[in-house]
Amino acid sequence: MKAAREKTDVTPPTVVSSEVARRIRQHARSNMKTEVCGVLIGSMKNGSLHIEECISGKDAAQAGTHVTFTQDTWEHIYKVKDAEFPDQRIVGWYHSHPGFGIFLSEHDTFIHRNFFSAPEQVAWVYDPHSDEEGFFGWSGERIERLGLIAVSDAHGGEECSETHNSKEQADAYEDEGPADALREPQARQSSSLRWIIAMLTHLLAIALGLLIAWYIFPRVLVVPVDPQTGKPLVELPSEISPGLAPPAPAANAPAATKPAETPPPDASRPPEEEGKGGHAQSK
Numbered sequence: 001m002k003a004a005r006e007k008t009d010v011t012p013p014t015v016v017s018s019e020v021a022r023r024i025r026q027h028a029r030s031n032m033k034t035e036v037c038g039v040l041i042g043s044m045k046n047g048s049l050h051i052e053e054c055i056s057g058k059d060a061a062q063a064g065t066h067v068t069f070t071q072d073t074w075e076h077i078y079k080v081k082d083a084e085f086p087d088q089r090i091v092g093w094y095h096s097h098p099g100f101g102i103f104l105s106e107h108d109t110f111i112h113r114n115f116f117s118a119p120e121q122v123a124w125v126y127d128p129h130s131d132e133e134g135f136f137g138w139s140g141e142r143i144e145r146l147g148l149i150a151v152s153d154a155h156g157g158e159e160c161s162e163t164h165n166s167k168e169q170a171d172a173y174e175d176e177g178p179a180d181a182l183r184e185p186q187a188r189q190s191s192s193l194r195w196i197i198a199m200l201t202h203l204l205a206i207a208l209g210l211l212i213a214w215y216i217f218p219r220v221l222v223v224p225v226d227p228q229t230g231k232p233l234v235e236l237p238s239e240i241s242p243g244l245a246p247p248a249p250a251a252n253a254p255a256a257t258k259p260a261e262t263p264p265p266d267a268s269r270p271p272e273e274e275g276k277g278g279h280a281q282s283k
């Protein structure tokens, strides 16, 4: 039977329905300790293999780390296939490797050679512990791991590599995946808008606070004073005049004039006058 195989017998480009991918993973996760198996149902379209359905293997014998399609399993599979997918073909099989990685064991290779020897038939291995998966197909006489498998969903085909982490993939496979992608920028937009509004509100509050403080609290002028003479180094009247402009004409505006005019002499004079204030002034 091996002699009949041509060197050109290679697995055609394969497209997997996202729904099938989801169901296979779900089936594998339903049993995290022992292997589960099933067959892939599909058809050839425009030179590509389309995996459109799957049938879980009932009554499969699970011995240690490998799974076996028993007579009962095949009977169940053919019964379902003839009833539900009469126009499609069995295009491969899947089984899980709970916790021991992606490869085809000797036993798996035996199953593939004996039950899935047609060129387009593939083997899908999925590890529900690590969420890894791999596809294997024919390359002439040999069974090789396939590089790229396309996943199709309601929104069209999407290529993804075999080694991706399925956590991202799970999102992509879900039908609401694209909706999520749309929703995210919107959420980001509204959060940045909220941030800007908060910033503006804070700036406004600070400006308002400064304005209120400007009117309520007495203005304190910091005037540099000559330590020798005790005289202000800056001309005071010009400094005060802008703030005092309105009450200036009235003589009875002590509140406004006092804080501005008195501090410099008060703060600097007394110690200076006791010491050498007189000398400095006389000179």
Ligand SMILES: [Zn+2]
Pocket: 065, 066, 067, 095, 096, 097, 103, 104, 105, 108
């Ligand atoms: Zn295996």
